[in-house]
Amino acid sequence: MSIWNPAQPISHRNRSLLGAGAVIAVLLLWSLLSGLELVAPNKLPAPWKVANAFAYLAWDAENGRSLLLTATLWSLGRVVAAGLLVICIGIPLGVLMGASPYINATLSPLVDPFRSAPVVALLPIMVMWFGIGEGMKIAFLFLGAVVYLIPMVRDAMQAVPQTYWIATRDLGGTDWECIRKAVLPMAMPRIADAITVAVSVMWTYITVAEYVNAREGLGQLIQNARRFSAMDQVFAGIIVIVALALFTYQGMRWIRARAYSWESGQ
């Protein structure tokens, strides 16, 4: 066994042990720092306080409601709505750009710069254009994710070896058939990767989107808790978002592996 070899196989058990160990170590350090009040409780609430806050948010017996469930559903709804828009608009655009250097040359100056642009800085513009309602939040999530998705889909199309286009053309396929029947199906696994990244990006932007005039949602829940200095609730909210993002990510990876199992053999 060599430790310094990227290709060294690691057993499932060892991987789980090491991963769980790291999480437990952080929890211990966290408990130590907050339990001994080495860091002030209004800066770092103890893990058990966060757990309490989580329980309260999950089920508020006094008022018979679940703040967390409501907030999660709102945030999830926004991510799904924006995600559908991203997929319906971003994928066709990326596919067209990847399929034709002419379309790519035309559109890439309009798309590529935004990949490295601070999309958050555009929030005030979104507010001016779309107001402070749902439209703005979905438009912001859409913009934040679509600028990643389009270039990734384009790159996925361009990465398909030319042989498949040529072989299809040789068999008498039209240009468009070469794209639709050969290049696009071959690009699908990487397009699925692009969707996964886009959804992850949306989860990172959801809080920003919900900072502005939100009455519901996880971002608003965190913002609200921060306003009342309820740091334990802030932590609980953040953990939920991280968990949701991780869950969707793993779910999409699973679907991709099932749908494009041929790709792993490459």
Added chain:
Amino acid sequence: MSEPMNAPANVSIDLRNICQEYPGEAGQPSLRVLDNINLCIDKPSITMLLGPSGCGKSTLLRMMGSVRPLGVPTPSSGEVLINGVPCDGPHDDAVMVFQRYANRPDLSVWDNVAFPFALKLWRERFKRSEWEAMVEEALAAVGLADKKKMLPAQLSGGQNQRVALARALVLRPKILLMDEPFGALDAQTRTETQILLSELHRQHPCAVVFVTHDVSEALLLGDRVVVLSSQPARIADDFEISEPRPRSTAWRRSTEAVRLEERILDKLHGSAQGQVRVTV
């Protein structure tokens, strides 16, 4: 199979004064790859195009009814006639089998062979029941009938090349263009696939143009061997071999075969004289 896939096809490929030049890099003069090639193939047979690597064999092959290279007009001058009609791109009668067999990793063996019928051109010419029978027949012909549900990644290199052969033959082409198709196979598989090709050609006589840089392969398969010199490629030799296929090891050791081999090597080496860089 009880009967041959097709009657001998009438076909002619006529290359007239073909020259091919590639533009040189900044400031360099343009590079002449093919120099005044005249070649006429007018009967179902196996023609071997033999020449050193990079001499322009593949470029020449692609002119015979397949996809022309991108970015440069092909040919620079000269004329390609297929059945007497000028041809400037993929021809319905011609199918190419590539060096890298271009099987689709996402499609099963059956779907790979049936792929041409996913295209409008062929779907309109055959009824579904017709082309499904053609796919079955082609799979049986290359001996992969029992592997039709598998993915290419589950097959060996030789089996993959047979899938590519089946996909080409399913259309019953009059012209079969083969670009060093067995180059990536190990010696054993290569011999097996060569024998399979001669058998398929016997069942389905068509004009095979087979590019190779392997002298033994040329002698084993060719009804006709066309030797190209290195850059710029000219036809250095052109002869026929009447020995029927499959050709035995005994024949390969015969005086005739050995003399032909010496003749080819002589032409190849002779043509390389004066070249700064030769890769054979």
